[in-house]
Amino acid sequence: MFGLIGKKLSHSFSKKYFTEKFQKLNLSPKEGYMYELFELDKIEEFENLIRENPILKGLNVTIPYKKSIIPFLDKLDPVAQRIEAVNTIKIEKDGTKIGYNTDYIGFKSSLEKFLYQKSKTGFKETALILGTGGAAQAVKIALEDLNIKFDFVSSSINQIQDNFTYQTLPYSEIDITNYKLIINTTPLGMYPNIDDFPPLSEENYSKIDANYFLYDLVYNPEETAFLTKGKNKGAKIINGLEMLHGQAEAAADIWGI
Structure with missing residues (x-):
């Protein structure tokens, strides 16, 4: 059972x-x-x-x-x-x-596939992780193991946690030209609140172009408002469904199924 x-x-x-x-x-x-x-x-x-x-x-x-x-x-x-x-x-x-923690396995494998398929030369840019909750920690460790540099951003500068050593800024102070991979680990945009999206400034969203990769851990809806904003500017996008399947299959392997 x-x-x-x-x-x-x-x-x-x-x-x-x-x-x-x-x-x-x-x-x-x-x-x-x-x-x-x-x-x-x-x-x-x-x-x-x-x-x-x-x-x-x-x-x-x-x-x-x-x-x-x-x-x-x-x-x-x-x-x-x-x-x-x-x-x-x-x-x-x-x-x-x-x-x-199979979230780590599901995220890491899906991210590798996503970046490799869309960028044959590999990924040498810095990632921006939106959110500092439990899912963000799995993302952090996966990026470390893939040798991808990263920073975190959260809604409040007071959300710095002892087990992290990073700079946390309000969303409005981020310049996304420094980050070509943006990963949303928050529930913003999840059904039924499908019009929500991470509060990066409109100026930041306007800077997104075909050189950007947007990954949203949310999978319902299939395309969140965050991903739509990126797609409309030519960015490469992926939702959390492949990660979800990957973590489930990793759990089945652990259980010997």
Whole structure:
């Protein structure tokens, strides 16, 4: 049995994805191949969940528990340790709970493909990461491992966190001519608020041209207002769907499916 833990899971991608995957592989519910949604009002309920469901072999973790789940685990994969966030748990036969971060895997593989397909000579520019939340940390580590320089920007200069060593500026003070890869890690523009977009200045948006790469981790809608602004100026764009599929497949590999 597998599942997803989070606070609000009504719009979960994971249950449909894994249920269909089990069907394609002819893995039946009778054999225990089920994927369930477990809404937890608080992370402390995790221990009861594990106790009440001894057949659980793996879990995905979503907002707001990617960080707060860590004290409840026995081990962390080295990448999850660096990111300080977990979105996949493997439960061994002896009950050992190991935390992984497959957001990193999904993002890194999709970004490499995106940049290589659109820029055969490789990417030597600096990236700008919009947002400083949990997803931004996975993006940060992936960029480090790809040797891509980056800066962060958030809505408030007060959002600097101890585990980062970077300069954080208000959106309005950024000059995007210094950044040819712009990655939105915030939920701005996500359904149903599809008219929202990161508050870079209109002057900045006007500077975007065919030399820019825009990556939005949001995948619903397929093309966010942020991506539309870039596409209209000739930029190369990608949404978060490939990353989502990549992180799900990486979780399946960890679980041995």
